Amino acid sequence: MTLLVILSVVDILLLIAGLAFYLFWVGSLLTRVAGNLEECAELVWKIVSHAELIGPGVEHINQTGGVVAGALPLLYGMAEGIVAGVTPREPEPAVPLPAMPASGTRRSRLHEAVGFGRYGNTAWQSDPDQN
Amino acid sequence: MHPLAMNPTEHTVWLTAIIIGFVVVLAVAALLSVLIYYVKIIDRRVVAVRETLKAAETNTSSTVLIPQVADGVEAVLAEGLQHHLFLGRVLGKVKS
Known part of the structure; x- marks a missing residue:
């Protein structure tokens, strides 16, 4: 118990x-x-x-950046116009010259192609019989 | 007969109740041990979440610079407008 x-x-x-x-x-x-x-x-x-700051800030930056990006072509277009306006140019001749290539006249390589010339067969130049 | 004397049936029932009581104590201890195990897991995970939130708070603390950047871009736009006016004046003089 x-x-x-x-x-x-x-x-x-x-x-x-x-x-x-x-x-x-x-x-x-x-x-x-x-x-x-x-x-x-x-x-x-x-x-x-x-x-909370991210949304409005990024929206503001996006909007302002878009305006800046849209205005830049106008700015550099105006700058190009100024440069073109102030660059001195040679006076044009009274009688216009014929059109010439900007690279100048090219030397003919036909003689060298047939063995004559500077890099071709030049043995004839030292051969007295050829002269 | 003694007033507290019990017959064998009552004795057996009391003894059974005591044994069941011990079993219940052991079961309660086991269940509470499991509860403490899970609460410790919760504690560890909450600490991990707190550390992650601290890192996120450190990362997002620089967002106060965004309005300043917006003001800077606004200043760039204002300066660009000044350039536009200047170039417009100069271009007019050069063309004339």
Whole structure:
């Protein structure tokens, strides 16, 4: 009888002590998790506040950059007109010259092609009979 | 007869209840151990999420420069308009 009572009391005490120990442990862990989650929430709000600047700023940059890009051809067109206007030009001759290639006249290589000339067969030049 | 005397059936029932109580205590301890295991996993993952968010917050902290860049581009546009006016005046004089 006494043994049964003691075992019953031990059983109840074990249940209460175990529950208290484990619940205290879980409580401390959950408190730490809650602190970390609170810090995460603050970081998320900071990121949101930073990201709110991106949309309007990029839109502004895009719009202004588009205007600049559209105006640049006009600017360099005007600059080219100024350069063309201030560059001195040679006076045109009274009698216009015939059209000439800009690279000049080209030396004929027909003699060299048939063995005469500078890089062809030049033996005839040193042969006294040929002269 | 003693007032607390029990018959064998009552004794057996009490003893069975005590054994079931011990089993319940062990089961509660096991379940709470599993709960603590999962809560520790949650704690580790939350710490990882916090570190990731810190890195993201550091990366996005430079977005305050975007309005300054927009103002700079606006200044480039204003300067380009001044160049346009200047080149227009000079071009008119050169052509005339």
